[in-house]
Amino acid sequence: MSEQPATADHARQQLEPAAADGLRAYAAKTRANADQFAAVLEDIAESGLPAVEDCTPWEDLREAHLARLTAQRPAVA
Secondary structure (H helix, E strand, O other), rough: OOOOOOOOOOOOOOOOOOHHHHHHHHHHHHHHHHHHHHHHHHHHHOOOOOOHHHHHHHHHHHHHHHHHHHOOOOOOO
């Protein structure tokens, strides 16, 4: 995506206020997630990788995430 503003010869369609607010909220959440990820990477660069005993296996993380997704989705009859 370009960080350049749209040129004057191309009119932009304005969003509804609720849609614009939702987009801003999504941008803020994405920015916060990126900041958190960057902090983890900086910590690893500074301190090294954590001990294996202190880590959660990816399979456990996957199963927990799938369980959260299943709980969010309504059951299909």
